[in-house]
Amino acid sequence: MENQQQTQYAGIAGKTVMITGAAAGIGFCLSKAFAQQGAKVFMIDLNQEALTEATQALQAYSVQGYAANVTDDDAVRAAFEACKNSFGLVDVLFNNAGISLNKPSLDITMSEWRRCVDINLSSLFLCSQEAAKHMQQQGSGVIINTASIWGLSTSAERTAYCTTKAGVVSMTKCLAAEWGSLGIRVLAIGPGYTRTALVEKLQQQNTLDVADLERRTPLGRLAEPEEIAELALFLASDAAKFMTGQTYLIDGGWEANGFQ
Numbered sequence: 001m002e003n004q005q006q007t008q009y010a011g012i013a014g015k016t017v018m019i020t021g022a023a024a025g026i027g028f029c030l031s032k033a034f035a036q037q038g039a040k041v042f043m044i045d046l047n048q049e050a051l052t053e054a055t056q057a058l059q060a061y062s063v064q065g066y067a068a069n070v071t072d073d074d075a076v077r078a079a080f081e082a083c084k085n086s087f088g089l090v091d092v093l094f095n096n097a098g099i100s101l102n103k104p105s106l107d108i109t110m111s112e113w114r115r116c117v118d119i120n121l122s123s124l125f126l127c128s129q130e131a132a133k134h135m136q137q138q139g140s141g142v143i144i145n146t147a148s149i150w151g152l153s154t155s156a157e158r159t160a161y162c163t164t165k166a167g168v169v170s171m172t173k174c175l176a177a178e179w180g181s182l183g184i185r186v187l188a189i190g191p192g193y194t195r196t197a198l199v200e201k202l203q204q205q206n207t208l209d210v211a212d213l214e215r216r217t218p219l220g221r222l223a224e225p226e227e228i229a230e231l232a233l234f235l236a237s238d239a240a241k242f243m244t245g246q247t248y249l250i251d252g253g254w255e256a257n258g259f260q
C-alpha cells in the first residue's frame, strides 16, 4: 500500500528522529513517513545490505543509515554520537527493532530466550536511557516503543514474545512516569498482525495461518505498515502533546474480538 496521506503533523519537520530496525517492514515505513514530514531520520539496523537498499530508496529525503546491533551497549552509544554529529540531539526515538519467537516453551533454549529478551526488551531500555540523556538537555523529547497486541494478550507457544512485549508496555508506563517532569513523553504502539517480512517468515514456517487471522479480525484483514506509521506520526506530533504512558493498539479490532 503506497502511503497516500499527505497530512502535515505539527512539530515533526526539522526534528531528529532515530528509528531502530529501520531497514525493513514497519521500521522502513516509519522512516519513510517521518522523512516525508521533513524530519531528519537516523536509521539503525543490523542488516547492512537491507539498510543500504532502504536508505537508497529514501535518498530524496534527509536520512542516514547506521549499521548496529541494538543489543550492543557500545554500538548503541556510538550510534547516538554519530547521530548527534550528523543531525543533532535526538528529538524522537522509535524503538522498533524486534524479533518473533513462536515455539513450545519446553523447546525454547536459554540462548533463544536471552536473545529475545535482549532484542525485544533490554535494547529498548538501553536506547531509551541514551535518548533521555539527549532529551533532558533539550527539555523535551518523545520515545515511542513498538509493542504488540501480544503485549496485552497471551497465548500458548508465545511465552518469550508475549513476556517481552508485556515488558515493553510496563517499561513505557514506568519511564513516562519518571521522565514526564523532564519533558519527555513515552508511548507505545501495539500493532496487530502487519504485512511485513516477519509475518511472511512465520507463514512460511507454518506457525501462522493468515486466512484464519483475517477471519478473526473484525475488519477482515491484516494491517499495512503504513497504517502503523500514520499512528506513529500522530503520537510524535504536537497534536499528542498531553499523551504519555499508554500503549495504543492498532489491530482492526483483533484484541476486542477475544479468542476464537
Ligand SMILES: NC(=O)c1ccc[n+]([C@@H]2O[C@H](COP(=O)([O-])OP(=O)(O)OC[C@H]3O[C@@H](n4cnc5c(N)ncnc54)[C@H](O)[C@@H]3O)[C@@H](O)[C@H]2O)c1
Pocket (backbone or CB within 6 Å): 020, 021, 022, 023, 024, 025, 026, 027, 044, 045, 046, 047, 050, 068, 069, 070, 071, 096, 097, 098, 099, 100, 119, 146, 147, 148, 149, 190, 191, 192, 193, 194, 195, 196, 197, 198, 199
Ligand atoms: N509484523 C507484525 O505483524 C508485527 C505485529 C506487532 C508488532 N510487531 C513488532 O514490530 C516491530 C517490527 O516488526 P516487523 O514486522 O517490521 O519486522 P521485520 O522483521 O520486517 O523488520 C525488523 C527489522 O529489525 C532489524 N533488527 C532485528 N534485530 C535487530 C537488532 N538486534 N539490532 C538492529 N536491528 C535489528 C531487522 O534486521 C529488520 O530490518 C518488531 O518489534 C515486532 O515485534 C510486528
